[in-house]
Amino acid sequence: MVSDSNRLIAGRYQLLRELGRGGMGVVWEGGDTLLNRQVAIKEVLLPDGLSPGDQERQLLRTAREARMAAKLNHPSVVAVYDVVEEGGRPWIVMELLRHPSVEEVVLTTGALPVRQAADVGRQVLSALNAAHQAGILHRDVKPSNILLADDGRAVLTDFGIATAEGDASLTKTGMVTGSPSFLAPERVRAAEAGPASDLWSLGATLYACMVGRSPFERGDPMATLNALLSEEPDYRRIPPIMHPVLRGLLRKEPEDRVAAEEADRLLAAIAASRPAHADRDVPERKRSGGRGRALLAAGAAAVLVVVAGGAIAYFRLASPAEGTPKAITQPAAATSPLTPPTTPAPSATPTPTPSATRIVPAARVWKSRDGWSIMRPTGWKGALAEAYTEWTRRDGNAHLGVEAIYSNSDPNQALRDSEEALKSTAQDVVNRGRRTAVHQGVKAVEWEFSWTAGAGADPRWATPGTRYHEVRRALTIGDTAYIVSWTVTEAQWLRNRGLMRQVISSFTVGA
Numbered sequence: 001m002v003s004d005s006n007r008l009i010a011g012r013y014q015l016l017r018e019l020g021r022g023g024m025g026v027v028w029e030g031g032d033t034l035l036n037r038q039v040a041i042k043e044v045l046l047p048d049g050l051s052p053g054d055q056e057r058q059l060l061r062t063a064r065e066a067r068m069a070a071k072l073n074h075p076s077v078v079a080v081y082d083v084v085e086e087g088g089r090p091w092i093v094m095e096l097l098r099h100p101s102v103e104e105v106v107l108t109t110g111a112l113p114v115r116q117a118a119d120v121g122r123q124v125l126s127a128l129n130a131a132h133q134a135g136i137l138h139r140d141v142k143p144s145n146i147l148l149a150d151d152g153r154a155v156l157t158d159f160g161i162a163t164a165e166g167d168a169s170l171t172k173t174g175m176v177t178g179s180p181s182f183l184a185p186e187r188v189r190a191a192e193a194g195p196a197s198d199l200w201s202l203g204a205t206l207y208a209c210m211v212g213r214s215p216f217e218r219g220d221p222m223a224t225l226n227a228l229l230s231e232e233p234d235y236r237r238i239p240p241i242m243h244p245v246l247r248g249l250l251r252k253e254p255e256d257r258v259a260a261e262e263a264d265r266l267l268a269a270i271a272a273s274r275p276a277h278a279d280r281d282v283p284e285r286k287r288s289g290g291r292g293r294a295l296l297a298a299g300a301a302a303v304l305v306v307v308a309g310g311a312i313a314y315f316r317l318a319s320p321a322e323g324t325p326k327a328i329t330q331p332a333a334a335t336s337p338l339t340p341p342t343t344p345a346p347s348a349t350p351t352p353t354p355s356a357t358r359i360v361p362a363a364r365v366w367k368s369r370d371g372w373s374i375m376r377p378t379g380w381k382g383a384l385a386e387a388y389t390e391w392t393r394r395d396g397n398a399h400l401g402v403e404a405i406y407s408n409s410d411p412n413q414a415l416r417d418s419e420e421a422l423k424s425t426a427q428d429v430v431n432r433g434r435r436t437a438v439h440q441g442v443k444a445v446e447w448e449f450s451w452t453a454g455a456g457a458d459p460r461w462a463t464p465g466t467r468y469h470e471v472r473r474a475l476t477i478g479d480t481a482y483i484v485s486w487t488v489t490e491a492q493w494l495r496n497r498g499l500m501r502q503v504i505s506s507f508t509v510g511a
Contacts, residue, residue: 008033009091010084013041021045029096032081039081040096044089059090066092071134076127078147078157097155102205103143106212111385114239117209118270120146121245123154124202125267129260132195139193141201142182143208180224181214185252188225196254199263203249210238215250236405237387241270362499363506372482374402375506377499392461398496399461399487400503404480411445411474414481418472419447425458426451428467437473440508444475450490469493471500477509 007015014031019040021027030041044062046055063083070080082093102120106112112120124146131138140158147155182204184197207215215233218224233250235243245266248258258266363375366382368389376382377400380391390401405414415434423429432448448471453462462468470487484507486500 009041009086013039013082013084013091013093015041030093032093038096040094042092042094044091046089062092063090066090068134068136071136072127072130074127074130075153076123076155077130078155097147097149097157099147099149099155101144102146102148102154102209105148106143106209110383111212112209114210114242115271115273117206117242118245118267119152120148120154120209121202121206122264122267122271124156124205125199125260125264127156128195128198128202132198132260137193137195138198138201139187140179140182141198141205142179142214143205146205180221181217181228183225183228184254185229186254188229194254195260196257199249199257199260200254202263203246206242206249207233207238207246210242238406239387240406241273245270363503365506368402370404372402372507372509374400374484374508375503376400377503390461396461396463397466397489397492399459399485401483401485401487402507403483403485405483406480411443411476411481414476414483415445415447415472415474418474418483422451425454427454428452432469439473439475439505442475442477444473446471446473467491471504473504473507482507482509 009015009030012032012034014033015028016031017029019027019029025045026043028041028043030039031037032039044059046058050058066080066083069077070083073079078097079095080092081095084091084093100108102112124141128138128141138156141156145156145158147157149155182201184193184200187193187197204214204216214224216224216228216231218227229252233246235246238246245258245263248266249263251257361378363377365373366376367373376391377393377398380393380398380400382389382391384390387404387406388401389403390399392399403418405417428451430450432450434445434447437444437446448469450467450469452467453464455464467490468487469490470485472483472485474481474483476482484504486504488496488500
């Protein structure tokens with residue numbers, strides 16, 4: 001399709017360059033020669049082998065979707081400018097948006113602060129209300145279909161499987177469309193689905209803003225569908241201030257879910273508050289969800305996102321080389337070094353430019369805005385999510401993590417859950433002992449073990465095939481359980497034990 005560059009569509013829209021293609025067509029960056037503005041143009045391509053009748057119905061459906069989206073004049077809905085026919089098929093002319101999606105933001109820079117997530121939720125909710133009032137269901141609300149602009153604007157995209165209420169001609173009987181992780185239960189059951197199904201998907205999307213995945217994602221489509229029908233979300237890694245709105249939106253029966261007005265009220269209260277886990281001013285954030293879901297933030301890459309009537313295409317404009325470290329500032333100012341800086345005695349042999357030598361301490365105090373502190377090793381790269389803070393040694397062979405688990409008063413259970421999550425991804429886990437300990441006057445449980453990182457390692461900082469030695473200490477303060485973990489390659493374990501004990505023992509809550 002590159003040869004079609006500079007082709008003029010309908011005597012007005014110029015194709016400039018291909019940005020991406022999917023099952024339903026090609027997305028182009030284009031220009032409106034009449035109004036002299038940039039646009040996104042979707043060239044609709046039909047699958048091979050369709051009968052003439054099926055082709056006609058598919059083309060009618062595409063034009064119908066574009067007309068439906070064009071009805072929505074809302075700041076949080078991508079604008080459809082025109083639908084034209086050229087070469088026997090429709091071309092959809094839309095707003096060109098150069099913003100990353102929520103999915104892209106969470107994957108590369110970490111969980112959204114709760115106030116930002118609430119604000120995004122309110123904007124998407126407003127867009128859904130406008131669609132519902134026009135008789136349109138979106139049917140595929142998810143993080144990849146919400147774009148985030150630098151000025152805070154959130155835009156709901158991809159009405160590609162949207163339907164007008166009561167229009168049964170757009171889907172086949174028994175066909176379930178949409179992303180399994182974000183489907184409402186009634187849609188999986190093939191029951192009647194109304195506006196409440198979009199609210200469920202919004203709830204699952206807000207959950208994903210906090211932990212980087214849907215509450216029902218299980219890695220397999222059938223397991224995922226079974227989970228959303230029969231299981232309840234795990235809220236332990238979700239900041240408590242978000243619990244009421246998520247519990248209200250994620251009720252299994254649509255009649256039990258909170259109405260849009262109540263959801264907006266709850267989100268407005270969150271956006272206006274100063275929750276303990278909001279708006280952390282740190283150099284780098286990560287997706288939350290504990291060590292099993294931690295993702296090393298990739299180097300900042302410019303992403304061109306184009307929305308075109310049912311298609312969203314990502315086009316990377318620039319990306320650093322794989323493995324290039326991201327330049328950051330340390331997470332917080334250092335205080336109380338273990339070893340004070342010293343200046344050596346002058347040399348017996350004079351030198352032209354005498355200089356002092358500064359001895360760098362092995363660890364420095366890092367204070368969390370959530371009320372806890374720890375001696376983090378000097379020079380390690382830090383990252384922060386809503387419920388998980390971590391540091392990784394720059395050679396990648398050692399790691400320190402602090403996980404907060406809300407609404408949990410049992411450190412034994414917290415550690416068992418942590419162990420179960422590890423064993424789902426690691427290989428050859430060998431138990432080296434579980435013991436009780438007293439941590440600054442509080443009863444704690446400690447687990448020591450070895451494990452091997454598997455292919456496609458999770459946690460992402462681990463190197464596949466590498467053998468690690470680890471200690472996890474769990475303790476409970478108030479209604480929050482904390483797990484402090486220290487991991488080093490097996491070969492380096494013995495010579496790092498002293499620093500490990502010093503770091504873990506330094507963990508303090510409320511000091």
